[in-house]
Amino acid sequence: MYAEIIIPLALPKNYTWEIPDHLLANLKPGCRVEVNLGKNKKYAGIVKRIHADRPQSFEPKEIINVLDATPVIQPFQLQLWEWLASYYMCSEGEVMAAALPSHFKLSSETVLVFNEEYGEDFSALDNEEYLIAEALLMKHELRLNEVQLILDSSHVYPVVNRLIGKKVCFVWESLKQTYAPKKETFVLLNPEYDNEEKLSELLNNWSRAPKQMELLLSYLHLMKTEGEVSKPDLLKKSNATDAQLKGLVEKNILRTEKRAIDRLHYLPKDVNIDFELSPAQSEAFEKVKQSLEVKNVCLLHGVTSSGKTQLYIKLIEQVIRQGKQVLYMLPEIALTAQIIRRLQKFFGGYIGIYHSKFNHNERVEIWNKVKSGEMKVVLGARSSLFMPYQNLGLIICDEEHDGSYKQQDPAPRYNARDAAIYLGGLTGAKVLLGSATPCLESYHNAKTDKYGLVELMERYGDVKQPTIQMIDLRAVPRKPGEKVMFSMQLMESIKATVARGKQVILFQNRRGYSPYQTCTVCGWIAQCKHCDVSLTYHKFSNKLKCHYCGNIYPPVHTCMACGSDKLVQRSFGTERIEEVLDKDLDGVKIGRMDFDAIRNKNAHDVLIQQFEQKKVDVLVGTQMVVKGLDFDNVELVGILDADALVHFADFRVNERAFQLMEQVSGRAGRRDGKGMVMIQTSLPNHPVLQQVARHDFVGMYVEEIEKRKQFFYPPYSRIIQVHFKHKERDVVQDAAHRFTQSMDPAYGQYLVGPAEPVINRVRNLYLMELLIKLPRDSQLIAKCKQDIQKYIAVLHNEKRFRNVLLVPDVDAI
Structure with a gap:
């Protein structure tokens, strides 16, 4: 018998291995197996298919080992991988590499082993070779990442090859399982003292070691309140030491045992919906349910602040009560923080988050909880599509228009919204797409009856849409060649809004301090050595950065072309806006949300909570502030450079500009209807800006769809x-x-x-x-x-x- 196996490499076809008789009984599609490819490279591959067709064109190798007792992948996932590879023109190995947590994707770990016969005379070696040889002599084994650290370079293969050629070392290939459950020590009472009489006797006759007595009493209290006692919790509560605990263990009063625990903490599982839908929401909710009875996909087009999330919550409640699972997809990790707090309030520990900011061990644990059916609702970015759902009933794709759903690099370059619709077809799950500014293709599909369409055209609580005010930058005084950051109207409005105790969001789609640095004498612009783009100056780190390749350069003080020191910063990014506001608004708290400011797993959540709690008055940000965030107290939104949004050479430019501006406008006046949006532009009569001013999505759609038809662009x-x-x-x-x-x-x-x-x-x-x-x-x-x-x-x-x-x-x- 033979097995077609997917390994995490970009092979155009899946390779076939022979199944040894002793492994045949344990092998099932979806299990991982250890296989050899080439001379001595080992991989953990996923069995796709078991068959009896011997390959004609090559001699298949035998599978070395089976790594899993039960499949880690469900059959529908293999079908999804195959479709993604076929549709998006990549290999199933590349899909596997994107789909699985790292700990499931084993590959041989290259280890250099010192050759004892070479001896200790390294005089024939060059400097780099000598450094590695000396380290090998001391440690006997080095991994490639250790070699990279020693040489302070990622390009170590030539040096390693020379050392192998000179027989200083040889290569040993090992395949290692990298996931390990997290273990913690728990403290238990010796069964002898489970009897209350015995325990009372012990406590009443205690004569020495008061600290141990204190520790034992703390244990008994924790046991009563928590049900189980971990060693760290006990030592913290009793303010005791390891030695004092050890004393009680040696007296056979307490005992310890190690247990595997969850890395992530979950709330108790509970469904508790404590709100009622408005009449408009109730009508939309019923229409969505009716639509999903007859169609597999429904588009919910609801204006900003119409309460789409509350509809999702009601739908999730129904699916959970049926015992099924829900996938709730969002385009940005930054959005998950605010939504998760809301969902946890209603569904407790049924909710789990899955995205790339979790470490590998955490992702394996979430994976296993979804596979067992224990986790009912998965909230995540596009990678959450690949989870091993047991019984998927509903997929919600929120902000479905968002470009972040499309993976750019590396392969598979898939669109998670479209893949979610295919996944729904495989699993029988219904798909709900939601947006205030739907993608033109989705809206076209809904209008042509391919999808169901439900429209929710009033804001929650009958709150009015924000007022849009255009500020014509042509009338604002400025120096030649200078860009206006703040017009007088916008700056006055910011000050007045903050003075009323309200909050402000300012949107600028450029991060950094200054997008380019130029010489006023000859016009030279600082550029990246590796890309044909200008370098962005970041004042906080005092560095020039390329936003395409990530290279960092020291700041430039003299022109590379003419030697002049007359260099100026042109245009402005979020960092510079923050600095100007800090200077001009005394005592006002400024926050910045962009790629540079939001680095670790919880940074975005901390900033959002600070803004919710009114610890930040003005939030400056890139697209991160546009998408789906819900703040009660925002009265003013400023779009600082609308011209930059409509000046792209792209057939989607008008659609994207409308979506961005309408979405960011929707953050204002969400509770009292007193929102104001100020758009700074030199093109106040541009058709898209006029459509934004009227909140006219349908008008934009009609105009754009006609152009798409005329010039043969999607959806045609x-x-x-x-x-x-x-x-x-x-x-x-x-x-x-x-x-x-x-x-x-x-x-x-x-x-x-x-x-x-x-x-x-x-x-x-x-x-x-x-x-x-x-x-x-x-x-x-x-x-x-x-x-x-x-x-x-x-x-x-x-x-x-x-x-x-x-x-x-x-x-x-």
Whole structure:
């Protein structure tokens, strides 16, 4: 018998291994197995299929070992992986690498072992080789990450190869299981003293060691109140030492035992809904239920602050009472903090969070709780799709329009909203998409009766939509070439709002202090050495940063071109806004929410709670402040640079600009209807800004959908974008043109390009792009994907183009 096994590598096809007779009884699809690939690389792969078809073209190796007694993957997950790999043009190994927690994805850990026969004479070695050899002599074994630390470099393979060639060391490959349950010591009373009479006798006749007596009394109190007593809790409560506890253990009064415990703490499981829906919400709720009875997908289009979350809570309650599970997806981790507190209030420990900020051990524990069915509601970002649900009844995709649902790099470049709809089909779960500004494709699907459509057009409590005021920057005095950060109207409004005890949100879609630094004499702009982009100055760290490759540079004080010291900071990011406000608003507490300020797992939650508790008066942020956050006390929202939102070369630019501005506007006046939104722009008559001013989503949709039809863009076509990357510009250009020539006979009418993107070099690789706009014909699309893969292989067979990286991106956004 043979097994088709997925290993976490980008192999175009799954490899097949032979099943030894002694392992056959223990092997099931979804189990992990240890296999050898190549000479001595070991991997933990997932068994996809067991069959009797012997491979004809190669001699299969035997599976070494079975790692799991029961499958870690459900059958529907294997189907989802296969669809994702096929639809998004990647390998199932790449999907596996994205889908599984790291502890399930084992690969051989390279270990260098010192060769005793070489001796201790290292005089023939160069400096780097000598450092490693000396460390090996002392430790006998080194892992590759230790070698990297010793040499302070990530490029250690040449040095390691030389050492192996000189027989200073050899390589030992080991495959290790990395997940370990967290264990804690618990304290128990010796069974002899379970008898109350015996215990009273012990306490009444106690004569010495008062500290031990105190510790024992603390134990008895904790036992009565908590039900079980951990060693750390006991020592903390009694203010005792390890030695005093040890004394009681040696007297056989107490005993200790180690137990596996959860890394994450959960509330008691309870369903307690303590609110009533408004008449408008009740009507929408009934319509959603009716829609999901006849259709698998329903779009809930509810204006900002209409109370969509309360509808979700009522739906979740119904599904939990049926004994099923719910997946509640949000586009950003930052959003989960506020929603989780609300959901825990209603559902207690039924709720769990799953996203990339959890450490690997925590993710394994959540995984196992979902698989056992113990965790009923999973709240998470796009990776929560991949959980091993036992009985999934409902998928809620909130803020479904958000671009963060689309994975960019690495593969699979999937859209979690679309994958959720496919997952619903596999598991029989209903899918509810929710947004105040739906994606045009989703709204089109709802309008053409592919999805159900429910509209909730009034704010909760009949609160009015915020008033929109345009501030024409052309009328604001400024120096030539300077960007206005705060007009007088906006600054006065901020001061007045804070003086009334209300809060302000300011939106600027650029982080850092200054997006670029330029010379006033010759016009030179500080640029990244590895990318064709300007460097952003971050004042807090006093560094220049590239937001594309992450490289950091020291600040520049003289022009690299003409030597002048007349350098100025142009434009402004969130860091600079924060500084200006700190200076101009005396005694006002400013908070900043962007990628630089929100670093660890809980930082965003801390800032949101501070803002909720009114410890922060003005919150400055990037897109993080736009999405779905609900604050009672926000009266003013300022959009500082609306022009930057409508000046992108992208067919979705108007849709995205409307969504961003309408969403951030929706943070204002959510309780009393006295919200004000001030938009600073040089284009007050721009159609999108006028639509935002009227809160006119339908008007924007009608105008944009007509243009999409006219120019054959989604939803009327399907887009595949092919990216070409290489370190030499002429090579990548020639490769892109050669590939396009191959595609042209069959798909010429659908091709746009190839062309250089606006930013044509990132991480030292030059870029070209080819856009393929295909009709919505599934056979033609499938054939085109096959041809793309075929022509990529043909191109790579030419020596000159062997190292050109081609990345197909399906449904690129």
